[in-house]
Amino acid sequence: MAAFTTRPEIAGTFGVATSTHWLASSVGFGLLEKGGNAFDAAVAMGFVLQVVEPHLNGPAGEVPAIVYTAKDDKVQVLCGQGTAPAGATIAKYRDEGLELIPGSGLLATVIPGAFDAWMLMLRDKGTLSLREVLEPAISYARHGHPVLERVSGAIESLEELFTQEWPSSAETWMPGGKAPAPGSLFCNPALADTWDRVLREAETVSGREAQIDKARDCFYRGFIAEAIEAYLKDACVMDGTGARRRAVLTAEDLAGWSASWEDALTLDYGNWTVCKTGPWGQGPVLLQSLQLLKHAGIAGMPLMGADFIHTVIEAIKLSYADREAYYGDPLFSDIPMAQLLSDDYAAARSALIGPEASLEQRPGLIPGLEHLAQAAIDRAAGAASVAVGADAGEPTMAHLSNRRGDTVHIDVIDRWGNMVSATPSGGWLQSSPVIPGLGFALNSRAQMFWLDEGLPTSLAPGRRPRTTLTPSLALKDGRPHLAFGTPGGDQQDQWQLIFFLRLVHGQQNMQEVIDAPLFHSQHFTGSFYPRVATPGRMMIEPTAGAEVIDELRARGHDVDVSDPWAIGRLTAAARDPNGLLRAAATPRLMQAYAVGR
Known part of the structure; x- marks a missing residue:
């Protein structure tokens, strides 16, 4: 194998943080420098990626992670994949005239999983406060970050859809009525306000873990869930088929769901052991x-x-x-x-x-x-x-509302040997309209269900879609050695x-x-x-x-x-x-x- 490289392999003894955006990696390492562990760093990185790569992930998306906790000497999977709402039945979707679930719009939404998963990781594994891990993302959302060329291009390609069909998205992503120029400073003040309010409400209680649980309540049983339900009550929006449809997601769905820990699925390969999620992912x-x-x-x-x-x-x-x-x-x-x-x-x-x-x-x-x-x-x-590539939706703009997003990835190891591999995704700016006042959109992960009965991937209330999200962690000679992953469906x-x-x-x-x-x-x-x-x-x-x-x-x-x-x-x-x-x-x-x- 030819020894060619574009840049040096980073090496040291204090800590490493790597991700699909340099700002997130820098923030994660900054949290390690501040005394945080790999879990604190990963959570902060996850929230920053929602701000700087909004075409690839968002607060209402999902995140699976595989982690190693040094003090427990244990590998675990964090399931931040939300389930289908109670009203998401095959009969309901068939009655809408669908043979496949659209790739965008409100019927494509499952319960948002990312926020609760990050909070669970922070509460159970982290050491820093909620404020310390959220402040970097809040700062980039309020004061701005340089827009990636691909973010600018994604927004520009959707200008017509946003203007004519998803006005709340136009307000968020097209300040001044057009897509931000590549490299320009871009802000999302509504999202910053959302996280600031979460912090204010969380800090009405005492204790680190209690504040994190209060933040979870804000999202799933508080003002965020209320804002989502208020919007969905009347919203009927263009989806990937070119038709306008209503959501089935409710505040009750959000209130009854939480992220969870589970065992990893493993396989030995020589002196290596590879750890993956279960078959609710493609791992x-x-x-x-x-x-x-x-x-x-x-x-x-x-x-x-x-x-x-x-x-x-x-x-x-x-x-x-x-x-x-x-x-x-x-x-x-x-x-x-x-x-x-x-x-x-x-x-x-x-x-x-x-x-x-x-x-x-x-x-x-x-x-x-x-x-x-x-x-x-x-x-x-x-x-x-x-x-x-057929644009069967012309002139209904289905060709625009069918734009799919992708994913981001995070790997962190700290000086104590804690490891995180996480693959956040969903809640893309292409997925559905921004929830007014919140600064983010819902996900479109339900498109991975089939509308045929009797399959492991058939749409059913409470079921997790079989996703493509698949972080990896590997042991070598029985010891945790490697965290790795990639976006890419x-x-x-x-x-x-x-x-x-x-x-x-x-x-x-x-x-x-x-x-x-x-x-x-x-x-x-x-x-x-x-x-x-x-x-x-x-x-x-x-x-x-x-x-x-x-x-x-x-x-x-x-x-x-x-x-x-x-x-x-x-x-x-x-x-x-x-x-x-x-x-x-x-x-x-x-x-x-x-x-x-």
Whole structure:
């Protein structure tokens, strides 16, 4: 593997913070300098990212995290994924004339999960006060931050929709009647006011934990929930289909929900143990892929060669086929996770990886659940027939309201060895209108449910959508060593898989691994509206080389070569056994940064 790098791998002994925006990374490290731990830093970073990357996440989105607590010597998953509202039934959505849940608008909303998850992390794991972790985000919202070019572009592309259909969004995102210029100073005073009021109300009670719980009440049972319900009571807004529809979310839904801690799902890979969320996220596909690749001879392959890329792509196809058939909320469905991760199952499945690219959707056949495999195959066939990029909504502006957002990522390790890997998302400025007076929009995560009965991912009240959000934490020789992740929807676990394999089997410098050419499959059914599948399609960066790309095409892959430096937004942080801390961040998009000393 060529030792090429765009920037140094950050190294030190005090602490490291890395994320998809340099301001968030700097804020996180500043909290470490102030005496806070990794959990304090991660919470502060999460709120800052809501301000500076509003096209990728927001206060009413969601956040899964995988954390290691040094004092307890324990890895846990924080589930900040809200559930479907009580009124979100298949019958209700079918009565609205829907076959798929729109990618934007009020029917696409589930209960906001991010705020409660961050508060739970702060209360249970952090050490600093609510004010100390919120003040950086409040400052950037009130006094301004330099607008990213992509934020400006996202707003500009939605000016017509905001002006004509979502006026509260126009008021927030288009001061002076137009999108802010790239690099200009942008403020969100309504959001700053919201967090200031949360602080004022929280500080009417004594004690750090009591104040944090009071803040949770403000959001889910107080003035924020009241403002959300007051708006939704009469709102009927344009969604991704080009029609105007009302929400089913209520204040009662918010009041009855809270974030939670749960055990991580794990897999051993040599002397490593990889920790992921359960099947309510797509995280197990990384574990399934690793299990498959144990049997595919991946360890002996050149890590930049066509053999490696072909084999990884084919393993991904098989794992994602199982995702589409079997994953979902394990509180509602019996997910056969033990079998999906078993070595015998992987050995049998790995035999399907041949020398040519497969164009089939091939979920495993699990006794008693064959109907789920067939249903996934049928859905993929339908998804492959969807016209990509069709602006069927003209002139209703569905082509504008269908703009999807993405995600951000955070990795932090402190001097005590605490670790956080978190992947906040949702509540994008594209998702739905800003709630008047609050400065943020609701999420659109319900689009990941299906409106067909009997599936692990069927829409149902109280059920978590099967998301693409998938932070990662890995142990080496039994000790917590690595936190890593990336935005990217369906690509998240693909890019993380490539990063992990190259790190384990090749180069140990994380920055060099992140800078290496990336690729991903688009073969399977997508998780976002309109749920497209493109059998055999893969994308790869041109730095992989013409010879490799030509060989992949000769093997039957439908290869789409991306622009240079266009794939992946990986960040990572590591703690070596001797206490050395290291961190890295992708140069792609010129936003992510690692900070440490």
